[in-house]
Amino acid sequence: MKINGNAIRPGNLIEHNGRLWRAVKIQHVKPGKGGAFLQVELKDVRDGTKLNERFRAADTVERARMxxxxxxxxxxxxxxxxxxxxxxxxxxxxxxxxxxxxxxxxxxxxxxxxxxxxxxxxxxxLPETVVEEIVEAEPVVKGQTASSSYKPAILANGVRVMVPPHVESGTRIVVNTADSSYVERAKD
The missing domain is CATH 2.40.50.140 (Nucleic acid-binding proteins)
Incomplete structure (x- = not known):
């Protein structure tokens, strides 16, 4: 499907120069002299190389269908x-x-x-969140619960996360898979 060069949005997949690219960042640029264009940072889906490309409104690109x-x-x-x-x-x-x-x-x-x-x-x-068990967590320091501080803990899969002070070893928690952050205690 052909789209205008100024219709590219972050996350879009496009075919450009015979390769498949994902738009990472976009920036509308209007120089003092000349026409406006869209500066797009592209990342090759297969090998991860990056490319900065300028697209004007008159340019058309092929949007890949996933x-x-x-x-x-x-x-x-x-x-x-x-x-x-x-x-x-x-x-x-x-x-x-x-x-x-x-x-x-x-x-x-x-x-x-x-x-x-x-x-x-x-x-x-992967799913947005998963339930994991904490195998190692530092003990609570007295008075630490008064402020919203976090302490390090290690999950069963070896990933290190920051958890609230009340969470102890053996507790099952919900973790965000995108950034390995604590979401809440598991409800099971």
Whole structure:
């Protein structure tokens, strides 16, 4: 689908110079002399290289169409992860770097959303939050509960998070997978 150069928004996938790019940042620029343009920072979906490009309103770019498919995580073998399509039961193996930062939160049997472009996996998105158990937390310092301070804790998967002072070892908490931040105590 063709779109105007000034219609690009952060997160959009576009085809440009024969490659697939994701728009990371955009900035409208109106110089004192000449026409306005859109300065776009693009990141290559496949190899992560970045490119800064200018698009005028008259320019057209091809917006890539992504399909989101639900997959279930089966197992990991080295740096390769195997998933199963929930509808067709076909298995697919992808590199672990498609998951990115939230990789430690990936569990067997977890349902994830995989973005596909022409039947090729582009990215893997975990659920927004997961429930994890704290295995190690520092003791509460007397008087620390008066202010809104946080203390470090280590989860069962080895990730370090900052938690409120009342949370102790053995407590199950809800963690945001995007930035490894504490959300709340688990309600189970």
């Amino acid at each position: 399909d989101e498919v639900q997959y279930q995580f089966l197992f990991a073998e080295g740096d390769l992860l195997t998933f199963m399509n929930n509808e067709t039961y076909e298995q697919i193996t992808v590199a672990a770097d498609l998951v990115g930062e939230p990789l430690p939160f990936l569990r067997e049997g977890m349902t994830v959303t995989m973005e596909m472009y022409e039947d090729e996996p582009i990215s893997v998105s």
